[in-house]
Amino acid sequence: xxxxxxxxxxxxxxxxxxxxxxxxxxxxxxxxxxxxxxxxxxxxxxxxxxxxxxxxxxxxxxxxxxxxxxxxxxxxxxxxxxxxxxxxxxxxxxxxxxxxxxxxxxxxxxxxxxxxxxxxxxxxxxxxxxxxxxxxxxxxxxxxxxxxxxxxxxxxxxxxxxxxxxxxxxxxxxxxxxxxxxxxxxxxxxxxxxxxxxxxxxxxxxxxxxxxxxxxxxxxxxxxxxxxxxxxxxxxxxxxxxxxxxxxxxxxxx
Numbered sequence: 001x002x003x004x005x006x007x008x009x010x011x012x013x014x015x016x017x018x019x020x021x022x023x024x025x026x027x028x029x030x031x032x033x034x035x036x037x038x039x040x041x042x043x044x045x046x047x048x049x050x051x052x053x054x055x056x057x058x059x060x061x062x063x064x065x066x067x068x069x070x071x072x073x074x075x076x077x078x079x080x081x082x083x084x085x086x087x088x089x090x091x092x093x094x095x096x097x098x099x100x101x102x103x104x105x106x107x108x109x110x111x112x113x114x115x116x117x118x119x120x121x122x123x124x125x126x127x128x129x130x131x132x133x134x135x136x137x138x139x140x141x142x143x144x145x146x147x148x149x150x151x152x153x154x155x156x157x158x159x160x161x162x163x164x165x166x167x168x169x170x171x172x173x174x175x176x177x178x179x180x181x182x183x184x185x186x187x188x189x190x191x192x193x194x195x196x197x198x199x200x201x202x203x204x205x206x207x208x209x210x211x212x213x214x215x216x217x218x219x220x221x222x223x224x225x226x227x228x229x230x231x232x233x234x235x236x237x238x239x240x241x242x243x244x245x246x247x248x249x250x251x252x253x254x
Contacts, residue, residue, distance in 0.1 A: 002227040003215055003247040004204050005046045005054035007039050007070060007078070009063040014039050016232040016239075017059070017182050030182070033238035039070035042236070045244075047074040051251040053204070053227070055101060055130075055174065058082025059149060071096035079130055081174070086123035093124055100124055101174055103132040104147040110154040112145070114165070121169040131166050133158050134176035134206075135191070143191055150178035158191075160198040167200040177207030184210040184233045184241060189221055196222030209233055210241045215250055227252065 008015055014035040035042075039056065046054055056067050056078050067080055072095055080092050081101025089100045106116045121129050134150060135143040135158045143158040156162060163173065175195060177188040187208045195203060205218060206229035218228045233241035 002053075002252045003051075003250045004227050004229045004252060005042075005051050005078075005248075006206070006229045006231055007042050007054070007056045008059055008231065009039060009057065009066050009082075010059045011062045012066045014042060014237075015059070016237045033232065035237070039066045040073045043070040043073045043078065045236070047077055049248045049251065050253045051248060052077055052098070053079070053172075053202075053252040055079040055081060055204075055229070056097075057101070068092075068095050079174075081130070081132060086119050089120065089124045093128055097128075099128045099130045099171060101130040101132050103134060103145070106131070107145075107147050107154055107156075110152065110156075112154070112156045112162075117166065117169050126169050127171050129170040130172045130174050131170040132174040132176070133162065133166075134174065134178055136178045137188075137191075143194070146178050150176070150181075158194070158198075163198050163200050170201060172201050173199060173203040175203065175205050177205070180208035181206065182232050183208055184239065186210055187214055187218060187228075189217075192218055192221040192226060196225050199225050203227070204229055206231065212242050212246050212250075215247070 016033040017031050058067050075096040076098045079099040079101050080097040084100045084102045085105045092100050102120050133145050136146045136153050145154045145156040177191050180188050204227045209230040210233045215228050218226050233239040234244050236244045
């Protein structure tokens with residue numbers, strides 16, 4: 001059972017958004033919170049509490065400087081994702097990231113490319129790669145990987161076969177439930193159950209958490225295989241459902 005911290009960046013600012021609304025059109029994006037504190041301020045908080053395995057996600061352009069400054073303030077303490085590819089991945093590791101997180105680069109159109117997965121793993125080493133299979137539920141009832149800031153639903157089904165095909169190329173998996181991300185209405189329990197039966201590497205789920213008890217709920221539903229990120233519900237991000245100091249006690253540490 002573990003809590004993993006996060007820092008979401010949009011236009012260089014620390015934010016919490018409703019994930020399914022993310023797009024290039026600012027008028028369409030539903031924002032729960034914009035912090036006056038920098039990404040580095042949050043990084044230093046996580047470092048002071050010894051929390052590991054959290055992630056910095058760059059939601060579109062204009063976030064690279066803030067992300068790099070945050071990573072440098074806590075070397076090997078946080079993972080980074082958003083626009084990562086074989087050409088820039090190593091520079092983030094050298095700049096302080098413990099791992100890089102990748103989704104969109106791994107896809108050729110709507111299909112997962114194993115060649116791209118291999119190139120990504122070769123660029124930084126499988127031990128420093130987190131494969132993000134964040135997803136949306138389809139009308140057919142299955143979950144499919146969503147790329148391009150969760151707006152493009154691909155042909156790739158999130159299931160045991162997918163995790164088995166990817167396990168040799170990464171250290172961890174990250175799964176945002178984009179349909180409930182940022183809504184604080186509860187986790188997608190069905191997805192967490194499926195992850196518990198399918199994942200083959202350390203895995204973090206994000207999306208919908210509203211209370212501290214959700215950490216134990218994720219553990220129970222996943223058979224202890226999945227950690228939880230809490231965003232919009234945290235008091236440090238303007239939420240009222242979870243005190244950061246309580247969640248931090250359950251965080252991943254060495």
